[in-house]
Amino acid sequence: MSYRGIPAGYEDDPDFSCISDMVQKITVVPDITIAAGLNNENFDRTLSADVDNWFQNYKEQWNSYKRTPSAQHNLKVMLHRDPDPLLLALKLFANCPGCNNLKNKNLALFILETICDLHTQYPEISAKCSDNTRMVAFNFVKTCGIVSLYKSVMITYQLNKICEMLVPKIKELITQGHFKDAAYWTMNLQITHLFGIFDIIFPLILQDKVPLAEMYLNAAKDLALPTVQFLDSLLDKQKTVFEHCDEILTKYEYKDVKHTVLTYRPMSKLVTRLAKTYKIDSHFTPNLNFTKACSYMHFLWHKYRDGGMSCDAYRELARDAASTKPLQMDLITNVASYGEFDEVKYWINYFNIPLEEIAEDIREDLKRLQPSENTDEIQMLNTSSNETTSAVNNGGATNKSKRANATIPNNYLTLALPIDCVILIDDRVKFHEMLEYLQGQLLIAFDSEWKPSVCNENVISLLQIATPYRVYLLDCLSSQLSDELWQQLGQRVFNNLEILKVGFSLHQDLRMLHKSLPLQLNLNAKTCYLDLRELWRRLKYLQIVKFPFGCGSNSGGSLCALTELCLGKKLDKSNQCSNWANRPLRHDQIVYAALDAHCLLQVYQVIVDILLGIGLDFDEVVNEVTTGKTGYLFRMKRAFTEHNNECSTSVPDKGNIAKVPAVSANFAGTISTKFICDRMLYGLSKELRKLGIDCMEIIKDNLSHYVNIAKRENRYVLTRDTRYDLFLKILPQTQCLLIPNDTSVEQVLNILRLLDIKIYENNLFTRCLHCNSNEFILALRHELQVMRYGQALDDVKELSAGNVSPFERTFNLLNVNQDVLKSKTTYRGKPIKLNRINSHILRSKEHFYICDNCGICTWDGAHSIHGSVMDLILYNNCETDTAAGF
Structure with missing residues (x-):
């Protein structure tokens, strides 16, 4: 343990250790009012006696209830009564303990958001705003990092009226290394033309803030081409990217540089991305073109060596890509690195490159090779690629073969035509x-x-x-x-x-x-x-x-x-x-x-x-595929399965196919079909749960556990790829469903048709999308407000679960009691996820359903079912009603 500020030999002295603890807890907090106004004048944050008394009481209420609609209403009333609401808001802000470090649950931030919201309702409140107030507002929030607040404050305090005064302030931010904040202020104030590449854009790239740099270029389109050209210049392979940037880094003294950005691959990807985004012609990026051509030729070489290309195809494309002398030299160097010196000879001869221009190590390797028996080998390699055996004149065949497949190996498909x-x-x-x-x-x-x-x-x-x-x-x-x-x-x-x-x-x-x-x-x-x-x-x-x-x-x-x-x-x-x-x-x-x-x-x-x-x-199959509809194939699947099941019953020797469990859904009842869904099909399990279908997820690799559940509860296993074969070795084929790589909606539609599952309105949204439970707690609006804010916000009479009935559904529904209200936990002791509910939802919805198993809250309209799935459900219900004679 180290003891800072304690003389040697006094580490165990209680007096000195106490002083040490005090020293370590001291934090210097700058006063934001100093030099906050015009001409670096201090800002007077003194409140009148009445306002100060009100604000002290308000802070006590804030500590208890935080962001409630009533708290915002009371603050708006106070601000609106003042002759200069914008100035009062800044004084209240400066008197908040958290004004130096704004956070979401911060009173200082809440005050600024409230004054901006009040200005939206009453724009006339900005009439008395002075330039000094505007400067103070800018200085208070200039580096808080809350992007939405920058724009709101700019509009509310009309900062565009003092743009000229703010330019030196923004340059000061750049000097201090606040490039992100400077970027947002210049964009909001529409003064990007006053700053160059090395002021904001390149520093953002060095800090790996590429999306923000792109956003800035969208506002400063005249800088897009110069930026791309400059970044492309860093790709010149005579030096590394870092060496190209070394002088610039020293000159501008950039802070917080991410050195991983200053490597070749990330920089080439960035140039490609920006050039594509801003539609910059390729001739402006010569170094990037060289890089792409080299990578392309390396790709061709690997594909050829791995047997994925013919020699003629490889050489055609490589000749076309190696359009410049540097590219030709790179091609030769790359081929030589694999020891393919016959191919090196071919390219040296084809490009007619003098041997003295070839790298010394390659020349030495060529000299060590034994002379070829055929002295004209290189020339033959050169001329063979120019021979064309494919001239087809007037639709006829070549002179070399009457059949098309003279050179295709027997293990490949051949053309069945002359x-x-x-x-x-x-x-x-x-x-x-x-x-x-x-x-x-x-x-x-x-x-x-x-x-x-x-x-x-x-x-x-x-x-x-x-x-x-x-x-x-x-x-x-x-x-x-x-x-x-x-x-x-x-x-x-x-x-x-x-x-x-x-x-x-x-x-x-x-x-x-x-x-x-x-x-x-x-x-x-x-x-x-x-x-x-x-x-x-x-x-x-x-x-x-x-x-x-x-x-x-x-x-x-x-x-x-x-x-x-x-x-x-x-x-x-x-x-x-x-x-x-x-x-x-x-x-x-x-x-x-x-x-x-x-x-x-x-x-x-x-x-x-x-x-x-x-x-x-x-x-019928072709019509189904070409129109994008489904139905016929799955009807025939069921008929085929029933036929096999009948055969397996009458002829025991052929009973290889297990009987498919009956699939049904009684009206106003739960769905009998159950699934176990593999983890790579998370979207599918979520869509099935929306329909009220019991769908477990495989969340760990203990497959035997899930296999036992599938056998015990007669569940279908939904999986794909090699996992299908794995389950197929343990379970009957009819219990394992292979799910192709479709969208989750298509997968749900095909499963409903395949297994003829009937879904009714009272089945929908009866399972928790997070944990698959169907046990919920019904909470009324005011009950959730009490749990969230400590009090009911609406001026309504006390309601109970018996007064308001939710839509009838096939799930187990409990009511909220006093223990749930006080502990803010479910009956199973799970914390209720109250913070996931937006405040406007708490004011607009009457019922809330709390999952008793995991504490997730939902409500009517929180999730939706795809239109095509609803169409199928309605269609099946109509068919059922018609068959029943309704």
Whole structure:
């Protein structure tokens, strides 16, 4: 233990230790009235005798009741009676003990908020406000840190009238390191033009207050471009970001600098963010462009080394990205760092870089390599990439192969068409022939490709349209294809309701088509588009669909995964990331593009056969998916389950599927279906509880505990991903529901339909959203006010639970007694969360429901149910009433 201020040898002396304790408790509090007025004059906070007596009594009441409406009313009355309410408010403020440190429960803050609220009601009270009063108001709150108060005080005291006098004060704040406060004052006073980058914006960035810096730039738009250019200059790799800033930090003596900001990655992210926000052209950020290009080339190299790209695709994109000498040198250095010196030789030769310009260590490594048996190896590497085996003339095949799949490995899917059936569309004649052919089709598939871009927006380079016997590759970069031709394609094919267009993740493709081509798409005509990904997602809910090469429950959501399930082979994606803007296209690019569209039709046909094989009407399924509705699939799911249950009863040997528990909800009764929801589905459990459904949550990894509950109480387990397989090993399949990655509302809708759960109005909001309990305490408005403020605020007669009846609901409801009022706890001893209720709610609502298990308070209207869920509930209730003969 250290003893400050005590002579050596006297540490144990009680007299000295007492003095030490006193010294440590002394805190110097500055007097805010000193130099608070104009010309640094002191502010006189003396109150008249009457006001002082009133204020002493008021402070005693404040200590008991704090922020109550009656306290604010009494203060407003006192202020409004005074000839100069704004001045009186400042005097009262200066006489409060907490005026130096404003907090939410602070009387000083309450006084300023009240005078601002009074000014809103009576703007004329500011008529007698002097410039000295304005300066005092500014000095009192200038560094309190409460942003909302800054604006309120500025409006109430009309600080814009003394802007010129406040500029030196704001510069003083900057000197003292109060950059946040200075930023808000300059924005509120609209004087951002008087301050530069290094006054406010850059210091905010150094303090990692980027959102505030962006807000400031929104007010000072003329500083956006200079700021981005300056920050981009810090990305020059000749020095580190900190070294670039060293001179500036010394000059301006910035305080509280977050040095993690002064590193390359955070700064490059910031420049990217600001450039995008303020739409600054990329040529203003050369260093950022260099960084992006380097990162992009490194990404391409890793993708190529990992087998995700072909050599030709990698070299095409890398050649295009390495557009400057520094980028070329970075590419060579990066490749050499992996020891791939054959590739280093290729790039040195391709860029024609003299060996003396190459780093010495790379030159030494190249010299140590054994000479190649082929002396022309580098030249061959160079010329091989320029050879094109993909020239497709007049829609025909290449001279090298009559089949499209000459180089595709056996473990990948191959194109089921001759290459003669892949037709390149790059002129008007071919385009019109294609239109005539496509108009006679009832089913087509489409996909699109674009060149990856580092700094510019992506634009579609190739559009693939597949029929069962042909694939058209439309060259979107061809100058011979006019806007008029693209409009005809949109009108006669894409907007044609008689042609079903099949795709995968259609939202992205349609968005890109709409942005890149003048097709004039009718994006509201969703009924003529079938998204196989959406169809697959819905089939996952059923858990009865068996794909030829797997169940698909835990497979990924990619087209590659779907083709493997349906066709037994994956797609070769090595040409997906390639230069689609290059002409002519390579042979393997053409094969990949054609296969990417044509395989959609193959997958479509497999799914058709699967659904027809289990008795589903595929037209109904397509109508359900394309219109965005649900119902048919789940009706057939129930029919299928009932059929299997009947079979399992009559034929014991086939009783592999456990019988689904009966699901029902009696009117004015609780819902019998119960769930256990995995922790990653928190939103789903909350939505189910809104409907009054018993839904426990898995909050720890002791799965055996929850499995025992599921078995004992016959609960469904809601989960996804690998956790589904884990539960499936322990529980029957019909008791485990695999939940796809949808929104919580979609998940609820599908569960209600799947299990045919009927919800009635008296079930709604009968469970605590926080803890799932259905035991509540009914508290009336005045009872909650007594618990919160110590007294009832409303001038109403004393009410009891018997006088006012809440809406009838299916939950256990208790009444408040004196023990609850005094202890402010539930019957189970849980503290009642009174502070979570806004004061205006306590004045406007009559009933409150307190969860007896956790103390959370709610009321009618505190939560809402999504409209689509309510529509389903009302629809099911109407069906039930009709069946009952009402």
